[in-house]
Amino acid sequence: MKSLLLQFLLLITFSSAFPTDRKMDTEENMRLAQAYLNQFYSLEMEGSHLVQSKNRSLLDGKIREMQAFFGLTVTGQLDSNTLEIMKTPRCGVPDVGQYGYALPGWRRYNLTYRIINYTPDMSRADVDEAIQNGLEVWSRVTPLTFTKTSKGIADIMIAFRTRVHGRCPRYFDGPLGVLGHAFPPGLGLGGDTHFDEDENWTKDGAGFSLFLVAAHEFGHALGLSHSNDQTALMFPNYVSLDPNKYPLSQDDINGIQSIYGSLPKTSAMPKEAMVPHACDPDLTFDAITTFRREVMFFKGRHVWRIYYDITNVEFELISSFWPSLPGDVQAAYESPKDKILVFKDDNFWMIRGYAVLPDYPKPIHTLGFPRHVMKIDAALCDHSDRKTYFFVGIWCWRILLFLPWIKAI
Template sequence: MVPLWIFIQFLLIKVYEVELVPVDEALYGPDEWVEPVIEEASIGHITDNDLKTAQNYIDQFYSDVPLRKRMTNPMEEKIKAMQSFFSLNVTGKIDKETMAIMLKPRCGVPDVHRFSHFPGKPKWQKTMITYRIVNYTPDITKNEVDFAVAQALRIWSEATPLQFLQIFSGNADIMISFASKAHGDFIPFDGPLGVLAHAYAPSEDIGGDTHFDEDEQWTLSGKAGTNIFLVALHELGHALGLEHSQDQRAIMYPTLLDNSAVDPTKFKLYSDDIAGIQALYATKQPKPTDAPKNPVVPERCNPTLGFDAVTRMRGDLLFFRNEVFWRKNARTRSVDTFSINTVWPSLGRVDAAYEFAARDVVYLFKGQQYWATSGFKMLWGYPRPITNFGFPKSVEKIDAAMFLKEENKAIFFVEDKYWSFDHNKNKMDSKSPRKIKDGFPGIEKKVEAAFQNIDYLYFSNGADQIEYSSRRQLVLRTIANYRWLNCD
């Protein structure tokens, strides 16, 4: 049973401000529209199934087209509106070109005009917008879905003052879900291809919600299937207040781009999309930044050297200390020195870090916030609060972090305890926190930096580092930190 408020909300969202001429529907039987609207040259090329598809298409996407004359064939008027929208020859007849457009996979939101907005131009009345992915498709990994959605929102954010924050429980402004056929909003999906997804304009309750058809074969890699990033970018444009564009180069064009093999990190909005979103939210104002200062570089071969954090990145090892870090190249074994602020402006220093290789992301922690970087490129939407991982507000900083690849878990060290975050379940383990000495027998001191290298774990405290066998839960030896940095 669908709640009454959803039905009312649906009706409100679907109302368009057009002046309709009353039509006596008794003048037209269900089949009487067929013969007058088939182009003679296309007879024989258009099947009965095509005609059924055409009528469903027109009913779904052009139901609100006003009639100019009382005795006009309503289907012919709607076909003319559709042909005009797609820059086809406007005849009011179904020909091969019109049928080809109707058969393309597309968005489920009705069509209007150039970089258009929903009636009344609804928009979010705030710049920080939350989103939540309620469930996931089995076609690709959860991490790929998270990545596709985050990249889509980053692109809209780059053109506007908007910021987006992912939450993992409760109600968000934009609720994202996968479903098939009827799914509770009075707009059922139609199976594979056809309608791929739909979204609602900004408002309370169902407004902003974005639904993907689970009957599609979703992909992110360019393999056979429908590119989830491109569809998410389009639908989230609707969730921000945009309707469809008539410009085929725009992401808000109703049908999916032919080239589905794209790199989300390099994708750019077309000018029509930018004009539309900025008409709602204005342009993004650049923030003034201070010129980075030259940091004091610690002596890397000093036997008393301590590490603030250590992490892997694309096979290399990064060692952080104060305002710099050293990168040990996995191929040449050379060690390069970098200023943190030069690579990641305004970050300053790092308390803890770990790599989540499945997403090609390194998480950097400072105080009660964290950032995400892919290579040396900081990702959009950061910093975020560490409470997103499930930490209570009483945790003021993380001392160290590392990733256990066998368990797909991130381990966080806070004073004499450790927390375990399960990336498969995307939540903190219920037994967290635990005493460090209980989970890692032999590690008695505070952990200032930690990482996994091949089959061993390494825990730093001051200048000393413990090499540890997690399989045997045994301390193997103690070494000096600086020996990782090509020092004798």
């Protein structure tokens, strides 16, 4: 009896010292996860039964993708940390996917904005100030200027809305949840920025800072996608900051300046956005690869996409397809297994479709390269002889697709 009592006390002590999360994959949590991943990670389920093995596999894959984006431990399981992120108030713009516009930024620097209606949570003067300050966050580091107009169509139309609103393809969900959303530069909804009127908007008190949310949404209206840098203003989740503190991180500054350039040191304003131009006779590319029916040309933080059977050329931010992929890549190629390998310095990423696979980047040495190889200059896959060639300086390595090693030639 004493032995049994001792075992019981030891079990209690062990359980207290190493507590475990209660089971997280309840029906309610699974519905929450499915809705979240559908809205922000392009989850497409077949039917409504999560018990189906195919659907569960899709769900687990999207959970891993979301966990990787937010810097969580990638398990594919609906643990407490993952649920906490899913329940955090955030921006309504997806974390993955492409916008589908011709250019990543506006074609001019002098932009207009109009506030269509005002929230009753704040005075009109405070709303005007929050919106103006949110725009100035970006004009302080670029050549952009913003002029307020009270009538007509402006580049950035600003409104406070609730639930399903007008012809907007995105919707709000009541208090908490989604705080706002914006659309990238372009015609129609391009640049339009909406805030959820069901939230408690504030200047500097309890509630959500209109200035911080507006500055974030204006980043989207100017062409930026979400950042996985948790210190960045373009991080998708709401983070309360001192409104008097400058909110841009270096990641934000690098992103916006890759589209519009930096603030000129003189009064002379450039006529065109500081982005690569296809007709520039001095243009060179960082990397080129095929991808299914198209060819991709990488330059800096941008990519040109040319289809074999379509004359139109699309020009996008790399981050609009793959948010976790860096700019200035150095090599890329498409494998026969419908994957793209992208190289920068001593790391490489593997992409399937429009998703960077979990657990990447990985060191290039895991492919078999010797330790003194610190980067790949170029790569190509010859599908006719099933060999891939890697170029490093004056050297060339060859890998056979059916063998696990590489060979210098």
